[in-house]
Amino acid sequence: MNPLDHTLDLCAARVMDDAAVQDAQARLEAVIAARVAGRAAAPRRTRRVGGWLAAAASAAAAVLAIVWLPLNPTPAFAAVQKHFRDFQTLRFVIDQNVEGQPTIQTRVQATRSGNVRTEVGDDVIVIVNSAEARVLTLIRPSRMAIVSPLAHRVEEDDALKWLKDIREFQGVAQALPEPRVIDGQQVFGWQLQTEGIDMVLWATAEGLPLQMTMNPAAQLQLDFHFEFDVPLAPGSFSTEVPAGYRVGTPED
Amino acid sequence: MRIPILEAAAVNDAGSDDIAALARHYGPGVLRAAWRVLGNRAAAEDVQQQLFLRLIESPPQRVDSWPAYLTASATRLAIDHLRRQRRWRMLAPLWKTDFPDDPPDEDVERQQASDFLRAALARINPRDASCFVLRHLHGLAPAAIGAALGLSENHVSVSVHRARKALEAMQTKEQTR
Numbered sequence: 001m002n003p004l005d006h007t008l009d010l011c012a013a014r015v016m017d018d019a020a021v022q023d024a025q026a027r028l029e030a031v032i033a034a035r036v037a038g039r040a041a042a043p044r045r046t047r048r049v050g051g052w053l054a055a056a057a058s059a060a061a062a063v064l065a066i067v068w069l070p071l072n073p074t075p076a077f078a079a080v081q082k083h084f085r086d087f088q089t090l091r092f093v094i095d096q097n098v099e100g101q102p103t104i105q106t107r108v109q110a111t112r113s114g115n116v117r118t119e120v121g122d123d124v125i126v127i128v129n130s131a132e133a134r135v136l137t138l139i140r141p142s143r144m145a146i147v148s149p150l151a152h153r154v155e156e157d158d159a160l161k162w163l164k165d166i167r168e169f170q171g172v173a174q175a176l177p178e179p180r181v182i183d184g185q186q187v188f189g190w191q192l193q194t195e196g197i198d199m200v201l202w203a204t205a206e207g208l209p210l211q212m213t214m215n216p217a218a219q220l221q222l223d224f225h226f227e228f229d230v231p232l233a234p235g236s237f238s239t240e241v242p243a244g245y246r247v248g249t250p251e252d
Numbered sequence: 253m254r255i256p257i258l259e260a261a262a263v264n265d266a267g268s269d270d271i272a273a274l275a276r277h278y279g280p281g282v283l284r285a286a287w288r289v290l291g292n293r294a295a296a297e298d299v300q301q302q303l304f305l306r307l308i309e310s311p312p313q314r315v316d317s318w319p320a321y322l323t324a325s326a327t328r329l330a331i332d333h334l335r336r337q338r339r340w341r342m343l344a345p346l347w348k349t350d351f352p353d354d355p356p357d358e359d360v361e362r363q364q365a366s367d368f369l370r371a372a373l374a375r376i377n378p379r380d381a382s383c384f385v386l387r388h389l390h391g392l393a394p395a396a397i398g399a400a401l402g403l404s405e406n407h408v409s410v411s412v413h414r415a416r417k418a419l420e421a422m423q424t425k426e427q428t429r
Contacts, residue, residue, distance in 0.1 A: 024279075185284065
């Protein structure tokens with residue numbers, strides 16, 4: 001082995017102990033709280049808390065309060081689930097692979113209040129605005145915009161069913177033996193199965209999920225890359241028809 | 253082709269509350285990333301706090317991946333710290349460090365490897381050092397490094413290669429002493 005690669009392996013094998021990380025994290029949060037309090041006079045953005053995700057989280061919490069502890073495999077996986085239940089914003093990318101070949105990428109932004117923006121490849125954008133009960137679909141190649149009423153609740157959307165499954169998962173999540181590194185962070189794997197679909201979730205030592213792999217069908221693999229509570233632009237969920245688009249109907 | 257709604261979506265408006273949430277989620281990862289470069293808890297914690305306080309003061313305009321962005325920022329700050337530390341040591345050789353030392357690693361070879369890498373990273377071009385650490389110590393893909401540092405993928409590969417050559421030369425020189 002190249003001596004430099006050996007040096008790198010030795011350096012990568014060094015691990016900071018968890019107690020030191022937790023102590024530093026507590027001090028960081030205190031410093032930030034003090035700084036934010038010092039800036040309290042400045043105008044602040046307000047966030048709506050409520051909607052379908054909040055209701056779902058509350059309902060899940062109520063049920064889980066009764067059945068959670070005896071069924072939950074380990075506290076660590078509970079921390080992973082907690083992120084999926086408690087987020088204010090969630091941004092994720094789904095890379096779809098068929099027979100090992102990358103096909104289409106989907107980018108999703110969601111808020112706790114039930115707004116969802118989905119960009120499928122480069123051609124289609126679907127924006128669900130729960131407060132306005134409107135859906136805007138943009139077809140980029142033909143510059144067409146379709147505005148429609150929100151026909152059903154967002155949580156009934158099949159595209160987000162995996163989220164509900166993870167939140168409500170009460171089976172055994174098997175911890176994988178080997179950690180790996182994603183985006184510079186050491187992560188630990190959890191393997192679980194919901195309704196016959198295999199999932200592997202990778203989360204930090206604090207339970208923050210960064211990646212998930214799902215195999216919903218033979219030869220089909222979906223790779224999810226998560227970011228929790230990151231800032232999203234307010235315009236992301238606007239259902240106004242953008243300039244340059246003509247308004248069409250689903251029949252078009 | 254310009255699509256206003258997409259352009260609007262690309263702009264982030266990170267307020268103090270957003271940064272506090274980011275710190276809650278990604279603070280431990282940032283600390284570990286800084287520690288992997290610095291090998292010193294106090295210095296790594298300094299980098300961690302510095303990074304999030306800077307974000308509160310001047311949030312970035314556009315971030316494609318927060319984990320990658322935060323890891324890259326922590327790495328850059330950590331390398332700046334190594335370079336500052338090296339300058340101070342050159343000026344005042346009797347001074348040890350500006351932070352208390354961590355207890356030494358029980359594995360001597362691992363401790364020596366870590367000491368060598370820190371000293372060597374402080375001596376090469378800081379951008380090359382950042383790219384190298386992100387690629388080989390943190391395991392980021394060249395595309396992710398490029399997005400986080402505002403460089404092309406090709407530029408990242410060249411930087412990583414240049415850093416590797418410089419570090420290998422230093423290691424050879426040290427071994428032949």
